[in-house]
Amino acid sequence: MSEIKKIKNLKEFSTSADRFEGANLLCPGCAHSIIVREVLNATNDDMILSAATGCLEVCTAVYPYTSWDASWIHIGFENGSTAVAGAEAMHKALKNKGRLKQDRDPKFVSFAGDGASYDIGFQWISGCFERGHDMMHVVLDNEVYANTGGQRSSSTPIGSSATTSPAGRISYGEKQNKKDMLAIMAAHGSPYVAQVAPNKWKNMIKAIQHGFEVEGPVFINAMSACTTEWKFAPEDTIAISDLATDSLVFPLYEIINGEKLNITYRPKNVVPVEEYLAAQGRFKHLFKDQYKYLIKEWQERVDQKWDYLQRREEASV
Amino acid sequence: MENNGWNEFEIGAMLRSFDGAATNIATTHTEDRNYSNSNSFTASVADWRIEKPLFNKDYCIDCQFCWIYCPDMSIISRDKKMIGVDMDHCKGCGICVEVCPTNPKSLLMYAEQQDEDVALAEWPEKETKEK
Known part of the structure; x- marks a missing residue:
């Protein structure tokens, strides 16, 4: 195993050389590339990457350009994870036979949006985790199919207005709650699953490096604030992410070996969920009198979840 | 670079990020890399910008949040020092200005046609908190 890159503080981290290039076509202020940068810069090892169809893939591989300075592959919407799993199996086989030209162990990472992980690629990811490949699956969770114009995915939270679940006179938008993907992946017996956010970079780097360190399939759910579909100004990406983590709408925690849950970030001042909702255009309709009860329900749901996480951490199960 | 039409483009195409062999890219900074023409680094998105960030190094504390x-x-x-903004790849989103913690900010958004020297000469003064 190669050495873990030492990152004590941001100044030291800033000496990293990016392996993800500019002039990609992601929207200004997109959190996707902040996440990708933090993942790629967490290690100095070679990387074998894939991206499932989604914003990240269509924006970074527009013919005749590529924005990736590492081996990168795209195949289909659903099988980004299996492409990397296949590469990992190949690497292992060649290594066992002593036929590797270079004696270096790369890191295997597949990127996918929430659509390609929660819905379309779910079966494939489940397969990779069941077979126990030594890889990492990073979900760029923007809670909507942003690439195709904002259709709801099973990650879209209640009350959000998406193009296939629009808010109006009769409906308040999306009616199903977000899928608890972390619990599902932890139940696969994965050695490490974690929920991270790019605005808490230190927390995120720690999670990623831990994920690289352990052997086996690692699942990382990274919140990616989407300026286009969440409807906020591009410069507010970090502010909105801060609101999401501080209001506990997006709690940061990890589950080790499918059983031990740790909360990795506890906000000093918990912000009411209302502030998080008010900052985004997709929840604008919730502030009409007829839908105001939903904000109260949101708060209750978030409190309940936080309470549940704390109880699990305390009991260390 | 050769521009192919969609029907001349082979299925399963491969693009190379660098010319020649590339090793230890993770420790090589952009100025020492041998980019190929198909690397998006050689392209520019400068025309996406309406406003550009200008950098005043007098106030910068090198916190690296930007x-x-x-x-x-x-x-x-x-x-470990912030030395400037890459204007070929900046899309003018303004995140760097929002996260800048100094007072006054060492990065500010200006209209694209703003002259840099004039902006630096007229940089805002430190804001004092009203009690």
């Missing part, structure tokens, strides 16, 4: 949160790899940092 570097970590820049989505376009456009903050150039070398040896």
